[in-house]
Amino acid sequence: MDPASQDINLNSPNKGLNMDRSDHLADVQVEGAAGSPAHPLPPGLTVEEAEELHIELTKVEEEINTLRQVLSAKERHASELKRKLGLSPLNELKQNITKGWQDVQTSQAYKKTQETLSEAGQKTSAALNTLGTAISRRLGDMRNSPTFKSFEDRVGNLKHKVVGPRGNGETVSSPTDTTPTQENPPF
Numbered sequence: 001m002d003p004a005s006q007d008i009n010l011n012s013p014n015k016g017l018n019m020d021r022s023d024h025l026a027d028v029q030v031e032g033a034a035g036s037p038a039h040p041l042p043p044g045l046t047v048e049e050a051e052e053l054h055i056e057l058t059k060v061e062e063e064i065n066t067l068r069q070v071l072s073a074k075e076r077h078a079s080e081l082k083r084k085l086g087l088s089p090l091n092e093l094k095q096n097i098t099k100g101w102q103d104v105q106t107s108q109a110y111k112k113t114q115e116t117l118s119e120a121g122q123k124t125s126a127a128l129n130t131l132g133t134a135i136s137r138r139l140g141d142m143r144n145s146p147t148f149k150s151f152e153d154r155v156g157n158l159k160h161k162v163v164g165p166r167g168n169g170e171t172v173s174s175p176t177d178t179t180p181t182q183e184n185p186p187f
Contacts, residue, residue, distance in 0.1 A: 041050055082088075104110050142148050 041047065045053075082092075
């Protein structure tokens with residue numbers, strides 16, 4: 001085999017094979033090929049038909065490889081054009097997300113959900129306002145009740161007994177204090 005005619009692409013399924021195989025196809029016996037004892041022909045298929053199918057299969061596989069190479073070249077060209085235009089994958093992702101969010105916001109389901117949540121928020125706000133008003137009214141009623149007035153008077157009396165009367169700026173001294181207080185205590 002001539003090294004110049006070998007496919008040197010390591011990802012190629014044809015690596016190491018002759019690139020010009022058209023004149024050698026009939027000479028090469030492939031393992032499992034039509035007519036070999038390891039794989040008998042399917043019923044109703046002659047040796048000639050099997051050989052034709054193998055030739056056609058080889059051509060289709062070559063076309064597939066050619067198309068892969070063309071696609072790869074086109075992808076490289078597209079990425080080069082994007083690079084020149086300043087379109088990075090991150091920018092494309094941002095654009096896709098922005099467009100997707102705009103699509104979501106214009107969808108009927110989003111609009112309906114937004115309306116429903118808005119109505120629910122308004123109703124909840126109204127209910128909380130009503131509850132707050134009711135609690136305020138109830139506390140006001142309680143404060144004006146005779147029981148609360150009596151409790152308030154008792155707490156006031158108790159405070160007066162514990163703390164004593166206070167005037168403006170007067171300090172409260174403990175009944176056990178017999179000495180005047182120091183202005184600057186030692187601690």
